[in-house]
Amino acid sequence: MNFEFLYPQAFWLLLPVALVVAVKNYRQSNSSLIASHLEKALKLQSDSKKSAQFWLTLLCLVLITAIAGPSFETQTRPAFQSSSARVLVLDMSRSVYANDIKPSRLAQIKYKAQDLLPLITDGQTGLVAYAGDAYTLSPLTTDSATLGNLITNLSPEIMPFQGARADLAVKQAIDMMKQAGLSSGEIILFSDDLGQGELKAIEAMLSGHSWKLSVLAFGTTGGAPIALPDGSLLTDKSGNTVVAKTHFTNLEQAAKVGRGHYTTYRSDNQDISSLIKTSDVTANLKKEGEQSVDIRVNNGYWLLPLVLVLLLPLFRKGVVFCSPLLAILFGFNSNSAEASIIDSAFNNQNQLGYHAFQDKDYESAKNLFSNKQWLAAAQYENGDYQQAIDNLQGESDISALYNLGNAYAQHGELEKAADMYQQVLNQQPNHADAKFNLNLVKDAMKQQQQQQQQQQQQQQQQQQQQQQQQQQQQQQQQQQQQQQQQQQQQQQQQNGGNGAKTSQQQSQSNANSSSKENSSGETAKPDSERTKNNSQPEHSDNNKEPRNQQAKQPQEKDNTTKASTEKSASASSGEQQSQASEEQKQAQLAKETTQQNVDPDLRKLEQIESVRDPSYLLRAQMLLQSKNKEVPTSTGKDW
Numbered sequence: 001m002n003f004e005f006l007y008p009q010a011f012w013l014l015l016p017v018a019l020v021v022a023v024k025n026y027r028q029s030n031s032s033l034i035a036s037h038l039e040k041a042l043k044l045q046s047d048s049k050k051s052a053q054f055w056l057t058l059l060c061l062v063l064i065t066a067i068a069g070p071s072f073e074t075q076t077r078p079a080f081q082s083s084s085a086r087v088l089v090l091d092m093s094r095s096v097y098a099n100d101i102k103p104s105r106l107a108q109i110k111y112k113a114q115d116l117l118p119l120i121t122d123g124q125t126g127l128v129a130y131a132g133d134a135y136t137l138s139p140l141t142t143d144s145a146t147l148g149n150l151i152t153n154l155s156p157e158i159m160p161f162q163g164a165r166a167d168l169a170v171k172q173a174i175d176m177m178k179q180a181g182l183s184s185g186e187i188i189l190f191s192d193d194l195g196q197g198e199l200k201a202i203e204a205m206l207s208g209h210s211w212k213l214s215v216l217a218f219g220t221t222g223g224a225p226i227a228l229p230d231g232s233l234l235t236d237k238s239g240n241t242v243v244a245k246t247h248f249t250n251l252e253q254a255a256k257v258g259r260g261h262y263t264t265y266r267s268d269n270q271d272i273s274s275l276i277k278t279s280d281v282t283a284n285l286k287k288e289g290e291q292s293v294d295i296r297v298n299n300g301y302w303l304l305p306l307v308l309v310l311l312l313p314l315f316r317k318g319v320v321f322c323s324p325l326l327a328i329l330f331g332f333n334s335n336s337a338e339a340s341i342i343d344s345a346f347n348n349q350n351q352l353g354y355h356a357f358q359d360k361d362y363e364s365a366k367n368l369f370s371n372k373q374w375l376a377a378a379q380y381e382n383g384d385y386q387q388a389i390d391n392l393q394g395e396s397d398i399s400a401l402y403n404l405g406n407a408y409a410q411h412g413e414l415e416k417a418a419d420m421y422q423q424v425l426n427q428q429p430n431h432a433d434a435k436f437n438l439n440l441v442k443d444a445m446k447q448q449q450q451q452q453q454q455q456q457q458q459q460q461q462q463q464q465q466q467q468q469q470q471q472q473q474q475q476q477q478q479q480q481q482q483q484q485q486q487q488q489q490q491q492q493q494q495n496g497g498n499g500a501k502t503s504q505q506q507s508q509s510n511a512n513s514s515s516k517e518n519s520s521g522e523t524a525k526p527d528s529e530r531t532k533n534n535s536q537p538e539h540s541d542n543n544k545e546p547r548n549q550q551a552k553q554p555q556e557k558d559n560t561t562k563a564s565t566e567k568s569a570s571a572s573s574g575e576q577q578s579q580a581s582e583e584q585k586q587a588q589l590a591k592e593t594t595q596q597n598v599d600p601d602l603r604k605l606e607q608i609e610s611v612r613d614p615s616y617l618l619r620a621q622m623l624l625q626s627k628n629k630e631v632p633t634s635t636g637k638d639w
Contacts (some may be wrong), residue, residue, distance in 0.1 A: 163638050
């Protein structure tokens with residue numbers, strides 16, 4: 001049996017006890033005016049005081065020993081782990097490219113998700129990204145660093161399907177937790193919009209189940225155009241620029257249906273802290289295989305009966321039972337619930353809300369305040385700007401108008417915010433904060449106008465470029481048509497010329513044959529024929545006719561071969577022109593292949609760099625998942 005003290009540092013408390021006893025004995029020995037032997041004889045010293053001092057000293061010694069935690073046994077317990085789970089669902093539709101919050105919705109979604117990970121101290125966390133479909137990027141894990149790296153490399157560019165299907169993402173998160181053997185868990189949705197169809201599908205999945213859905217909304221009601229990575233603005237099928245607006249009501253309704261917490265984006269971390277504070281996922285415990293741990297048992301409680309026995313002599317008559325001892329015994333066991341009961345007995349709801357507001361517990365404060373202005377202030381600090389606006393509307397005092405202007409400004413309604421600040425200045429021209437905020441709002445409005453003008457100019461430039469491209473295409477088509485017409489005319493002319501030549505050749509051959517039959521030696525002959533006639537003997541007229549026919553046959557053969565060669569030449573000329581473009585393409589391909597043959601190492605380096613890109617790996621992972629799933633139905637919205 002191994003004996004040890006679990007908290008040996010508690011024995012340092014013996015030093016002040018020993019010091020107090022020594023000082024008291026020293027004072028008693030030096031303060032007496034009568035000799036000690038006479039004092040003993042007169043019995044002036046009270047035995048009760050000595051006994052009280054002894055019992056108090058012994059009581060302190062036993063208490064300190066109990067606090068030190070004496071332990072002489074161990075207990076074997078199975079190892080457990082927390083089975084609470086949450087899944088982060090990130091919106092990667094193209095609408096997150098909008099920059100109505102700086103630098104963009106995409107950047108802020110990734111920042112907030114990464115800020116949330118270090119605050120998760122128990123349970124497991126998964127990661128799902130969605131656009132036109134939902135994909136599991138990480139199963140449930142306790143490795144926050146890996147999740148942070150995955151979030152860093154996310155973007156709408158790598159999503160296999162464009163669109164916005166938050167309902168499929170919620171379903172994917174629920175399936176992930178079910179596969180882990182869980183029947184409850186929390187889904188935290190980071191999104192900038194939610195359609196009516198998505199909301200209905202989410203309501204159907206969450207109703208009647210123990211899944212919890214919390215929402216962190218991004219964007220503004222005014223919205224902003226979607227600036228793509230290549231610098232162009234996203235347009236719809238009609239060529240109009242798409243403006244991504246956030247429908248906060250649908251996102252808030254989804255959180256209500258999911259019995260979760262709803263908050264909007266804030267520049268500080270109040271939105272993230274409110275999500276963590278309201279996270280009430282039950283930390284269920286699950287046994288970890290056959291592992292076990294040995295825990296030392298604190299046996300100090302066995303000394304409590306001895307403490308009670310030592311307290312009994314202090315209740316005798318003449319013994320002062322001092323209140324500091326009571327404070328030592330019972331002061332450390334105060335219950336926070338008792339303090340809250342006392343507070344509720346002496347403070348009203350607004351005072352309790354004010355204390356919570358001072359402690360920066362804005363979620364509790366807004367549930368306690370009954371005063372509209374204080375309630376609006378708590379909602380404003382908690383990021384619920386729309387609710388703060390609703391509570392402040394109709395108020396006419398300066399502070400309410402000023403706070404209403406702040407709420408409008410944070411909500412993105414700059415014109416209404418400027419109007420509120422102007423009303424404050426009309427009532428109190430020297431209101432410095434209103435002046436400062438009014439100037440800020442005006443500057444922001446000017447920036448928005450400049451951005452809108454730039455966007456309009458970009459749209460005009462894009463339209464002009466599109467028109468120029470269309471004109472160039474039309475000109476190219478016209479040139480191609482003219483070339484085709486010219487080719488057809490050339491072919492017709494060649495065919496007509498060949499026919500005329502063949503007819504002339506036939507007429508000439510007929511004339512030659514007739515002239516040869518009528519006159520045998522009058523026509524001029526070539527030198528070769530003359531030599532042949534001179535060398536050969538003269539024959540009869542009957543032998544001349546077959547000779548003329550034999551001369552006629554080679555001439556006709558020559559004419560037919562000439563006509564066939566000219567026809568083939570005209571046909572080949574048309575084929576050569578049609579094959580010219582194909583030869584150019586083949587030449588380009590040949591150049592590319594030669595370049596590839598010349599630079600094989602460069603090709604290998606490019607392949608290696610693409611494989612090393614984490615976003616490339618994420619896209620490959622999502623493409624593999626998409627092969628095993630059906631193609632999602634389009635909602636008509638591809639951003």
